[in-house]
Amino acid sequence: MTQPHLTVITHPLVQHKLTIMRKHDVSTAGFRRLLREISLLLAYEVTRELELTTTTIQTPMCEMQAPTLEGKKLALISILRAGNGLLDGILEMIPSARVGFVGLYRDPETLKPVEYYCKVPNLLDQRMTIVVDPMLATGNSSVAAIDMLKERGAKNLRFLCLLASPEGVERMRQAHPDVPVYTASLDEGLDDHGYIVPGLGDAGDRMFGTK
Numbered sequence: 254m255t256q257p258h259l260t261v262i263t264h265p266l267v268q269h270k271l272t273i274m275r276k277h278d279v280s281t282a283g284f285r286r287l288l289r290e291i292s293l294l295l296a297y298e299v300t301r302e303l304e305l306t307t308t309t310i311q312t313p314m315c316e317m318q319a320p321t322l323e324g325k326k327l328a329l330i331s332i333l334r335a336g337n338g339l340l341d342g343i344l345e346m347i348p349s350a351r352v353g354f355v356g357l358y359r360d361p362e363t364l365k366p367v368e369y370y371c372k373v374p375n376l377l378d379q380r381m382t383i384v385v386d387p388m389l390a391t392g393n394s395s396v397a398a399i400d401m402l403k404e405r406g407a408k409n410l411r412f413l414c415l416l417a418s419p420e421g422v423e424r425m426r427q428a429h430p431d432v433p434v435y436t437a438s439l440d441e442g443l444d445d446h447g448y449i450v451p452g453l454g455d456a457g458d459r460m461f462g463t464k
């Protein structure tokens with residue numbers, strides 16, 4: 254079966270938690286708690302295609318061939334800083350994953366993303382690599398982060414966000430058609446400042462209590 258480029262995770266718990274997170278008056282603590290909870294559910298969906306193999310184990314009753322994940326540990330890559338909010342919950346679900354960070358800022362002249370930090374696990378070419386950033390807005394930083402990861406060998410990539418704009422999804426589809434995008438919602442679009450509408454505001458500010 255071919256993988257769709259965009260998967261909207263419509264699980265009722267995801268949708269319910271997301272609605273609460275969108276509300277303008279949710280506290281920082283509440284937002285963070287919901288983000289952690291929702292990321293556990295998103296992790297479940299984004300890892301559906303992981304390959305299994307079998308291993309021989311001994312139960313208290315008998316020996317059996319039991320399923321176990323095949324291959325190298327996953328790589329989780331957080332796009333700083335808001336990606337860290339999604340990362341924490343996913344790591345709870347996949348504690349043995351290897352973790353990397355990508356930092357980008359927007360050049361005020363060219364408006365293009367510029368790398369200021371990149372530290373990623375080794376052997377990316379042999380790992381499923383899940384890139385996390387809560388907001389897929391213009392898609393500029395996501396595309397740049399995936400460019401950087403491909404340059405470092407990543408081949409089997411997924412992109413996971415909480416909200417996506419149609420513009421961001423299209424930009425990703427054009428630049429990286431081989432990277433499936435998972436989101437809890439495809440929102441209406443972007444405002445003049447590149448914010449997702451209806452969205453939830455600035456995800457980093459909301460999870461870290463900054464302004």
Ligand code: URA
Binds near residue numbers: 450457
């Ligand atoms: N980044 C955010 O935090 N929110 C948006 O709506 C867009 C980008």
